[in-house]
Amino acid sequence: MIYGIDVSHYQGSFDMHRARAEDFEFVFIKATEGTGFVDARFKANLASARAAGLLVAAYHYQREDYSARAQADHVARVVPPEVPVILDVEEGGGGTRLTGELLGELHARGFGTPLLYLPEWYWQRLGRPDLSGFPPLWKSRYPDNNGGYASEIYQRVPEHFWSDYGNNRVAVLQFTSSATVAGQRPVDANAYRGNRQQLEALLDPRGEDMRDDERNAIFSILEQLTGSRVPGQYPGWKSQVNSEVSLTTLDFIRAIDKHTFRLHQRYAKDAVATRQGGNGHEQDGNGHEAREGTAEQALRTMISEAVTASLGADDPRHEDVVDAVTARLSAAVPYQQLEAPRSDN
Numbered sequence: 001m002i003y004g005i006d007v008s009h010y011q012g013s014f015d016m017h018r019a020r021a022e023d024f025e026f027v028f029i030k031a032t033e034g035t036g037f038v039d040a041r042f043k044a045n046l047a048s049a050r051a052a053g054l055l056v057a058a059y060h061y062q063r064e065d066y067s068a069r070a071q072a073d074h075v076a077r078v079v080p081p082e083v084p085v086i087l088d089v090e091e092g093g094g095g096t097r098l099t100g101e102l103l104g105e106l107h108a109r110g111f112g113t114p115l116l117y118l119p120e121w122y123w124q125r126l127g128r129p130d131l132s133g134f135p136p137l138w139k140s141r142y143p144d145n146n147g148g149y150a151s152e153i154y155q156r157v158p159e160h161f162w163s164d165y166g167n168n169r170v171a172v173l174q175f176t177s178s179a180t181v182a183g184q185r186p187v188d189a190n191a192y193r194g195n196r197q198q199l200e201a202l203l204d205p206r207g208e209d210m211r212d213d214e215r216n217a218i219f220s221i222l223e224q225l226t227g228s229r230v231p232g233q234y235p236g237w238k239s240q241v242n243s244e245v246s247l248t249t250l251d252f253i254r255a256i257d258k259h260t261f262r263l264h265q266r267y268a269k270d271a272v273a274t275r276q277g278g279n280g281h282e283q284d285g286n287g288h289e290a291r292e293g294t295a296e297q298a299l300r301t302m303i304s305e306a307v308t309a310s311l312g313a314d315d316p317r318h319e320d321v322v323d324a325v326t327a328r329l330s331a332a333v334p335y336q337q338l339e340a341p342r343s344d345n
Helices: 016-021 042-052 068-078 096-108 120-125 150-154 196-203 212-226 251-256 259-275 294-311 318-332
Strands: 002-007 024-033 055-061 085-088 137-140 170-181 184-192
Touching (some): 002 150, 016 024, 016 042, 024 042, 024 068, 055 196, 068 096, 150 184, 294 318
Parallel strands (some): 002 024, 055 085, 137 170
């Protein structure tokens, strides 16, 4: 587990290097509200956090009185496009319909939105809406209002504080607003139950080993497969997303997790149905029994269709991209470990 903080202008000038020396790994920085407010410390906090080697994300306070487009335009004027944005949805923020629209507007402007801060108390006030189509949750719940160092306060946090809600998983827990960090108090402290590399993958799952053109191609394919360029979000597939999946591996496989394999199984099921002969055994197109490769062929068919939709059938890179993505997926999850397609779905 690793610790992080979230800050705004309320903390004033903040020593990010000292926080890093105290073993904090990440910081979420307030950037904007609505369509006009800019946190006076955002630019300085972001620069200082990056220089200190902290993982960073910005957060925007959603306001119900302004359109999603206007708020996204405001964010884009302030937050650099490579910095992930977390929506803060609470008092005065409106409902989840606006949240969904705002997420879409941010995605259209190239922002990643890896987490959603929508406190459980506000979720209850909204009538307990379904959150399964949204990013993983950044939850807040405190054992008390007593101060101390983050690691000391966390010892008072019971396990059930991590409980999920809204059919979505809790990825980060803000467990105090009273911590002493870098010589300052009070500071919000957060916990992530994983290592730094895993959080980095959650905040920016694109993979540092890819060129920009490769990254764009992969994300375009992701959009064709799932309906979204944002890892972990699958519009139209809410009921099939496994919220317990941890997005920890690199590049494409990290972005689409087990949902792709469920989709893959659908193709495999269809392939089996078309290949079965009178004896009930799978057969290939020439009537010969196909003992191996059905799952791999099904997966390749799915990826080929996505690549065609993204790049076009005549693009000279087509086969190379199909080969590369198929190899990534097949290496990550061996076909023999996948469940056989069910006949009732």
